[in-house]
Amino acid sequence: MSVILRFAPSPTGRLHIGNLRTALFNWLFAMREGGHFVLRFDDTDRQRSTRENADRIEKDLAWIGIEPHRIARQSERLALYDAAAAKLKAAGLLYPCYETPDELDRKRKRLAARGLPPVYGREALKLLPGERRALEEAGRKPHWRFLLPNFTLDPFAPARTDIAFDDMIRGPTAIDLASLSDPVLIREDGSYLYTLPSVVDDAEMGVTHVIRGDDHVTNTAVQAAIFEALGASVPRFGHHNLLTTIGGDGLSKRSGALSLETLREEGYEPMALASLAVLVGTAGAIEPMADLSALGARLDFSAVSASASKFDPAELDRLNREIVHTLPYAAVAGRLADMGVAETDGEAFWQAVRANCDRVPDARVFAEIVFGDPVVPPPADAAEAAFRAAALRLLPDGETGPETFREWTTAIRTETGAKGKALFLPLRRAITGLDHGPELGPLLPLIGRERLLRRLG
Template identity: 30%
Template sequence: MSSRETIVNGAVRVRFAPSPTGALHLGGARTALFNWLFAKHFDGTFVLRIEDTDQERSTQEAVETILKGLSWLGIYWEEGPRDGGPFEPYFQTQRLHIYKKYAEQLIKEGKAYYCYCTTDELKKEREKAAKNKAAPKYNKKCRFLNAEDAKELHVSRRNKVLRFKMPEEGKTIFNDLCRGEVKFENELLDDFIIMKSDGFPTYNFAAVVDDHLMEISHVIRGDDHLSNTPRQIQIYQAFGWNPPHFGHIPMILGKDKARLSKRHGAQSVTEYAKEGFLPEAMVNFLARLGWGHKDQEIFSRKELIELFTLDKVTNSPAVFDSDKLTWLNSHYIKESLPERIFDLALPYLEKAYPKLKLDDKDAAGIAYLKKVITVLQERLRLITDIVPASEYFFKDITSYDEKAAAKHFKGEETTKILEDLKRSLSELKTFDKPSIEDVFKGLAEKLKVKLGGVIHPARLALTGRAVTPGMYDVIEVLGKEKVIERLEKAIKFMG
């Protein structure tokens, strides 16, 4: 069944609900992207909700980092933090009174009960289950307390929690938009906690209340949440609410098929931004983690919105490939306007070369830098590559690549090539690429050597390297004065 066939009344409302306990990592970013693309595809609404009920680990700094990461990716929300909306507040810690109200309703209707079991009692139950090689499951002791015992415990024990009464038989069945029909045996699911002793809700309870009140039509999330779905559906049914459509996307694995982590090279979204990745490369990369359209690899944002549906999401885990991400980034760098790369590269260059502090009045400096970036742009994998790639444009040559020097800096013939090249270039009245190319070709013909016999020693002399962008482009950007100076230095080095 296609996602389009599951739309109810044509109104699509999705949400991304991160916990602010750390930075926005690739898994969360992909979930946000899939929700955003789904909303845009159906002209729906993308809601951002902050699930900050973990008071020990949630921080405002993490909230800001998540918002910054989403903004960098170009994932903007119609409702949520900063912008508000008709169902605010969008922070769960500001909605505690709402959860309390609905929890009291379940108690009143006999669909939830207080559990007075101590930590030690629950620990012993888990140890007993482990010993019997059984899945840990609450024994429902407090579910069947008589009124007198329950009243006594309610007074004597402060650390009580609220548990939901799960059906003891039957099945919870739902149609997953990515996986098809999914069934859970109710007897295998325990009476889970919905309100903790500190008055804060658990994830399953708060998510259901919020999703219902915020009129969320589709819940799209990682398949690690699949086991939460039957519990949430039972809460919906207890309130008499219609549950949303659920779609569980596959987890992301490393190349070793283990769950993605830092050891696979995965970082937070903001770290990727600092390293010189472009947002469109990251969006393209994330979109292809578990979703695809034929054999197409490159997608514009517009294409993604037009093509994205959940029926194209695979069930098998997606594999993180850092080489693919870097390849995509190099593609988008090549496709970008030089002016954009200039703006992105400038902070890195100014940090690497303190003397390069440019202002709007330094027309010559800006023009030179733009030429450097234009020459190097085709070869950049990351924006940060501009620093090592451009070094010979901003620093004097202090050494030569040893392997290349052993091959290209030897014999009187090479010395003569560089001397003749210096003389011919110094005589040029117009120091541009066509004129420089004519000099090289003319010199190779005159000295009866292959063109590479002139280019290779010249490249080494002018950059200290064996590999660079096109030599004629490099020479034009360096300028006559610097080129002559470096050729003289190389000739002395050889002599």
């Protein structure tokens, strides 16, 4: 049987590298197993979910190289959830509750004061039909809870009931349903929380494996119970460690600072992000992978750490730099053209400057120096002025070519005695206006004689 995996983001903000970690774990596993990958938008939150955010997520994933075999939106599948809810209600497993958030909060505080876990006591199950009617006539609208199967005969006498499963990443795992409150599946306004639509969709789509963050371990036990209540097969679950900031804070879709969109706009390479998202917090070196296929070959769930891993921007910079330094011209031609670099000069220009670029957009500075008319600072003193005068006079005749720089610096060294830093630094300043940068030799044919004369004069 072919494996089917899914990534189910809520389109309430922008994807960050932590979300990408989950998406890639699912995508890479599906591709390695010859299976299918579903992008499913959890957009039942009517107030915060937007189509604009969903479109951003699709664009982000496409940039990384993730191509879903199917795209689904939960907002278009409500009839399936309604049917599942009706089935659970008919079986007495979905029951109405009328407590307000304030009332529930007070109950939790009373339990905490007594040293008891904040587990809902199923008080709503004791309401008689007339009492429910009275509450609704008073304006109360019910939310609906799923009755967990953690008792034998009396729902008010729950007993330890372990949901055990072999986690793809964490290994044997067990959650006691008696330690949990009956989960709310439907809000007061009739909208669905994440839990029920996720189960219904996984069952209807034939999802075989679910890989997600380890903050969902408890949800897995609840969802397994719902799968069984609906007569559906339970997928195999895997829970990976989460990424945090260097300071240990959780990543947020709504902060935007580490979003894929922002990092893309800042000039990072997709494989730098993908490599870090998958390899951080695993055994082995964090190194830039050539493509997703190579990254998939490195994916090893047994090597994933049990503790949270920190996203280090410096690590991303290192990976990006290593990738950029090996990028062929064909991979950057379009971006260089946007900087005004002509195709005829592109290959030679990129080969000359890429070792000095941490990100491809860094090449813009060098493009302006090579092909434009940068402001060159005047000589710092009389000695530098004399040096520039000599350099101008000794510039070889004719158009600049591959040998121009060697011939030129030999002539300057012979006449002035300058060598090493005393030779190359003032020459670089006169030509580029910078104290450091790419090797000058390959740049001279691109700069051309006329521009050199203007700068030296």
